[in-house]
Amino acid sequence: MAERTWWKRGIVYQIYPRSFQDSNRDGVGDLEGIRQRLDHLTWLGVDALWISPIYPSPMCDGGYDVADYRDIDPLFGSLDSFDALIADAHARDLKVILDFVPNHSSDRHAWFAESRSSRDNPKRDWYIWRDPAPGGGPPNNWISNFGGSAWQFDEATGQYYYHAFLKEQPDLNWRNPQLREAMFDTLRFWLDRGVDGFRVDVIWHLMKDPEMRDNPPNPGYAPGQPDINRLLQIHSADHPDIYGVLAGMRQVLDAYPDRVLIGEIYLPIERLVTYYGPDLSGAHLPFNFQLIHATWRARDIEALVREYEEKLPEGGWPNWVLSNHDQPRIATRVGQAQARIAAMMLLTLRGTPTLYYGDELGMPAVHIPRDRVQDPWEKNEPGLGIGRDPSRTPMPWDRSFNAGFSEVEPWLPLNQDWHTRNVAVMKEDPTSTLTLTRRLIALRNERKSLTVGRYAPVLVDDHVFVYRREAGDEQALVALNFSGEDQTVTLPQGAQLGAVLLSTLGGREGERTGAKLHLRGHEGLVIEAHREPH
Incomplete structure (x- = not known):
């Protein structure tokens, strides 16, 4: 059935909406801009677009602080512009995946305003409130992912609320059945509008230790690392009660045909694969970020692929990711030459690939001057090199003013080489990374072996x-x-x-090969193979 399941055979293309295309001259990308650029996605050959958050938000964390789960932030458009995007995407046979941010809301969400208004408010338990520790201070030692204590004291009610990220992002209490049902209804709201699936933000954080025990020290912590690394997050995340929540989300999606549930999970492979759920009742695709953190050596990559294939549950479908809005771009991590090798691997390994916007151009991380930094994590812990802005810069479309992204100064700087590294120029260059990516996608789409075929290791050396x-x-x-x-x-x-x-380097298509295989430096090959004669 895999060849008939769109999210198994297809390619997901991630769009960071602030940076794809500005249509209204405010320097920030929007939904109408995405709609105007859908032809790029169909030309490229991808099957689905995943859009990072577009909900109403104070934008303390780029939209991951949601103030209303059932509307569109005016920065990006309106529900009408969203409906128009869905209609145009579907007319092009493109699926649309939305970001769902269920771990925390904005502190300006109406739910939180009610929750913090008094200890006996009906929505008090929709968030995680605790009394101070016996000697005063936070209830436990949990650390925010963005540095500092994960607890914020609220003077009005004399309790602390928990926030795994910014203090403006209070965590929702998924142990409360009313909250859980309200969030499931939110999923239905978007599914009824035609959304084809969800990528669920920080899904491994949703359930915490009900006893709120302290996290133990991390013996591997070294000065200069982010604050969150000081402790092992064994009680504040990845709690086994998550599987019940996942099953509930999955039941909501299963009531609609052909929908997909993708989970963001930064965990080792042996923990990651448990998010498929018992009897595959959890996420269809627990995001596999192993290539993002891998040492870029042949033996290490082969071992990683082997371990993942071995640990997948029976019937679990694999997936691969090279870059995203939170991580350094692949071209910066491994260089332009190896980024082409990475593209070939991403699009030929077994499983669903996710392609981050701009990676088809080999876009590098962009230097962000201090006075243009937007990322709150970078502002909270400056100097550690953890800022995410370098991977979120505007898409360069052509050689016109501001690379065709906007008629005014973009919200983040363009890549310095945008005059040559842009869609229009690279489209005309048969040797460009863009041309290679499109050819890889076309080859993948025309060969069943590369979309749904089994994976078999052949050889690895240094x-x-x-x-x-x-x-x-x-x-x-x-x-x-x-x-x-x-x-x-x-x-x-x-x-x-x-x-x-x-060939990633070109010039060898049609060449016959034998048992001795020659590869040029930084070259990858896809070769027609035949079964051994019996």
């Missing part, structure tokens, strides 16, 4: 990683050189190879 994808009699071999030097590898006996289908 520099080269080779694997096979198989679907019935159709096979493809992928060979990736992680070094800048030419490499020759001898494939295992019996390997039946045919013509090169695609």
Whole structure:
């Protein structure tokens, strides 16, 4: 059934809405801007767009502080402009995935205003309130992900509320059945508008230790690391009660045809895979971020792929991610040459790939002058290099004023090389990263082995990683050189190879290959393969 399930065979394209296209001359991207650029997505060949939060928000954390879960922030448009985007996307056979932010709201949400108004308000228990510790001070030692205590004292009622992120982002209490049902109704609100699925923000945070025990010290903490690393977050996140919540979300989505539930989860593989839920009753795709944090060496990458494939539950569908709005871009982490290797791997490994906007151009992280920093985490802990703004800069479309993104100064600076690294210029260059990405997507879409075929390891050494994808009699071999030097590898006996289908460096398509496989420095190949004769 995988070839008929859109979120298994398809490619998800993540859009950070502030940075995709400005349509109303305020320097910030919006929904109408996304709608105007849908043709880029269909030309590229992706299947779904995931839009980071667009709800009404004070924007203390770029929209991840939601003040109303059932509306659109005027910065981005209106419900009417959202409906128009959905209609236009669906007309192009593009699915639309929304960000859902259920762990915390804004402190300006009407629910929180009620909750903090008095200790006996009906919504008091919709958030997490606790008395001060016996000697005074916060109820426990939990740390905010953005630094400092995760507890904020409220003078009016004499209690602390918990916030895993900013103090302006109080955590919702998912142990309260009324809150839980209100959030499920929110999912239905958007599903009824035609949304095709949700990416659920920090899903592993939703359930905490009910006893609120202190987190233990992290023996691996070193000065200079973010404050959150001082403790092991074993009581403040990843609590086993999460599986009941996941099953409830999944039941809501399962009442609608062909919807997908994606979970943001920064956990080791053995914990990550548990979010598929018992009997696959949880997230369809618990986000696999292992490539984002991996050491970029052939043996390490192969071991990571092997471990993930081995630990997936039976029937669990894999997924892969190279970059996102919270992490340094792949081209900055590994360099432009290896970013092309990364693109080939992302689009040929088994599972659903998520492509971050701009990565199809090889966009680098952009230097943000101190006076233009927007990210609250960077402002809270300056000097650690943890700012996320460098990965959230405007999409460069062409060589016109402000790269075609906006007619006024953009909210963040453009990439310095935008005159040459933009969609219009790279579209015309047969050797560009954009052209390579489009060709990889087209090759993936036309070959069942690369969309839904099984994964089989073939060979790994210090520099080269080779694997096979198989679907019935159709096979493809992928060979990736992680070094800048030419490499020759001898494939295992019996390997039946045919013509090169695609090279990251070009110039070899149609070339016949054999058991001795030659790769140029920084070259990746997709090769037609055949079954061994019996």
